[in-house]
Amino acid sequence: MLLRVENLRASLVGSEKLILKGVNLEMGFGEVHVLMGPNGSGKSTLANVIVGNPKFKVVSGDILFEGESILNAKPHERVAKGIFMTFQSPVEVDGVRLKQLLLTSYRKIHGDDSSFYQLEREMKRLAEELGLRPEFFDRFVNVGFSGGEKKKSEILQASFLKPKLLILDEIDSGLDVDALKLVLKMVNALREQGTSLLIITHYTRILEHLDVNKVHVYLDGKIVASGDKWLAYEVEKSGYALVGER
Ligand SMILES: Nc1ncnc2c1ncn2[C@@H]1O[C@H](COP(=O)(O)OP(=O)(O)O)[C@@H](O)[C@H]1O
Ligand SMILES: [Mg+2]
Numbered sequence: 001m002l003l004r005v006e007n008l009r010a011s012l013v014g015s016e017k018l019i020l021k022g023v024n025l026e027m028g029f030g031e032v033h034v035l036m037g038p039n040g041s042g043k044s045t046l047a048n049v050i051v052g053n054p055k056f057k058v059v060s061g062d063i064l065f066e067g068e069s070i071l072n073a074k075p076h077e078r079v080a081k082g083i084f085m086t087f088q089s090p091v092e093v094d095g096v097r098l099k100q101l102l103l104t105s106y107r108k109i110h111g112d113d114s115s116f117y118q119l120e121r122e123m124k125r126l127a128e129e130l131g132l133r134p135e136f137f138d139r140f141v142n143v144g145f146s147g148g149e150k151k152k153s154e155i156l157q158a159s160f161l162k163p164k165l166l167i168l169d170e171i172d173s174g175l176d177v178d179a180l181k182l183v184l185k186m187v188n189a190l191r192e193q194g195t196s197l198l199i200i201t202h203y204t205r206i207l208e209h210l211d212v213n214k215v216h217v218y219l220d221g222k223i224v225a226s227g228d229k230w231l232a233y234e235v236e237k238s239g240y241a242l243v244g245e246r
Helices: 043-051 075-081 098-110 116-129 134-138 147-161 177-192 230-238 240-245
Strands: 003-012 018-027 032-036 056-065 083-086 093-097 165-169 196-200 214-219 222-227
Touching: 003 043, 018 043, 018 056, 018 222, 032 230, 043 056, 043 075, 043 083, 043 165, 043 196, 075 083, 075 098, 083 147, 093 098, 098 116, 098 134, 098 147, 116 134, 116 147, 116 177, 147 165, 147 177, 177 196, 214 230, 214 240, 222 230, 230 240
Parallel strands: 032 196, 032 214, 083 165, 165 196
Antiparallel strands: 003 018, 003 056, 214 222
């Protein structure tokens, strides 16, 4: 098993109020899972807790990655294990150039022996594929990027880093059709290389371009229903609440 979330309860640091109220989730190697649920139900919180965002604290339960608990691992240690997420609202990191960030992270995940020129060539190739200029890498991470550029930067980072588990938090929100196609192409390429994906989305259009193993419906801090991709179409037809009640 790649990822196993066991009865996970979590809140913001300094708050008693649970946002995650007993999440259970299992993902095998190379699988693609879709997580759908209403705004404010805690989907982004789940993603953030899996990557170890210090804003949140785990109250009970466990997160196992490749069979080992990662609860005590720092965020950068989780990256090194191969866990990576793209953010719904990517933050600007002033003073850190995208190229620096990518090289440092890549070496943390895959070791130091990859040649700089090879990595630089791979960055250029990915940028071209996404219609971004090579100068993009010399800019500070997300500083002054447009909404679309931020999303592309996120998927570019993921494509370059080739994590074992990639969590995409609403990568498809606010992207125009052409940008979405490019992003999905890269997502498919990652999947073919064996990356497992947890895709948080409101839309079924992503399912038309991607084979998914499982769809989960998430309501008020936990997964309430799981099924194949038809579950997503049912959600689209009947709404989250009805599907969750069954
Ligand atoms: N940094 C934060 N500060 C205050 N409240 C937060 C923060 N992050 C999440 N929350 C609250 O936790 C709940 C779940 O939010 P979130 O995980 O973003 O939901 P979703 O991604 O499903 O829309 C919401 O009520 C939200 O207001
Ligand atoms: Mg969210």
